Amino acid sequence: MEREELFWNASIDELKQGYVKNKDVFTCIVCGKAYQKGIIYPNGELLYEAEFAVKQHIRDQHGSMFHYLLQMNKKYTGLTDLQKEIISYFKAGMSDKEIVDEMDAGSTSTIRTHRFKLKEKEKQAKVFLTIMELLTEEREQQEEDPFIQIHKGATMVDERYAITEQEREKVLSTYFKNGLDGPLSQFPSKEKRKIIILQHLLTRFEANKEYTEKEVNHIIKSVFDDFVTIRRYFIEYGFMLRNRDGSKYWLNN
Structure with a gap:
């Protein structure tokens, strides 16, 4: 399962803990790093079993899941920057008076209003989660074609991402005529198709790895000549x- 699917398919409890367990494998839902039960993993001078290792x-790598989730884009959290800041103070155990002093927010009544x-x-x-779970159950019973997962770094979530798995397979077979490991025949002009192609091309890069611009170009050129466009x-x-000078690239996890 791809990292995006791991994250968006995770339950609330799994999002809170930051990993999912599938059979005997514990997988980080942030970066996809997996730990196999029965294997001992070294960490400095210590040795950890799989679940403790993840x-x-x-x-070590992502900090607390609370802060990771809180820093996600507003389109996923529904929170303004001000709300995020106040929530972080709540998490730190600060009183309303301390938050007012820290933010110069006026009065404690303002903070109480935000709490409410x-x-x-x-x-x-x-309520919304319950409604969507009931809707999902009905859809599964009707065997509808599910939508593909939206990557967490998406700059704008709109109708371009209303892509079903069936659509994705059809587009990939059209533009990768020699198989999914082969070259891209052409880069599509339609937005939905662009997203499908880009998501697939992204699988050629590793998570949590930095690439030089030359390395990015080389990987893309192995699939499509117009590496600048991709x-x-x-x-x-x-x-x-x-980064600012364009010397380092990495996947937006």
Whole structure:
């Protein structure tokens, strides 16, 4: 299962802990790193069994899941920057008065209002989740073609991402005539098809690895000659990030 699927298919409890267990494998839902039960993993001078190793990995590499989830884009959290800041203070155990002093927010009544609004948002979220779970159950019974997962770094989530698995397979077979490991015959002009192609091309890159621009170009050129166009769309669509001078590229996890 791809990293995006691992993340979006995870339950609330799995999102909180940061990993999923599938049979005897514990997999980090942030980067996809897997740990096999029965294998002992070294960490400095210590040795960890699989589940403890994945927990330690999450702490070392991603920090707490609370802060990882909180820093996600507003289109996923539904939270404004101000709300995120206040929630981080709540998590730190600060009193309303301490938060007011820290933020110069006016009065404690302002912070209490934010607490109330967040509680209301929590209630709405529970109802919405229940509605969507019931809807999903009905869809599964009807055997509808599911939508592909949206990558977490998407710069804009709109109708371009309303892509079913069947559509994806059809597009890939059309543009990769010699198989999915072969070359790309042409880069499509339609937005949906671009996203499908870009998502597939992204599988040629490793998570948590930095690439030089030359390395990115080389990987793309092995599939398609116009590496500049593909590289630009990787950035534009949020599939990849790069530093200011463009010397380093990495997957947007």
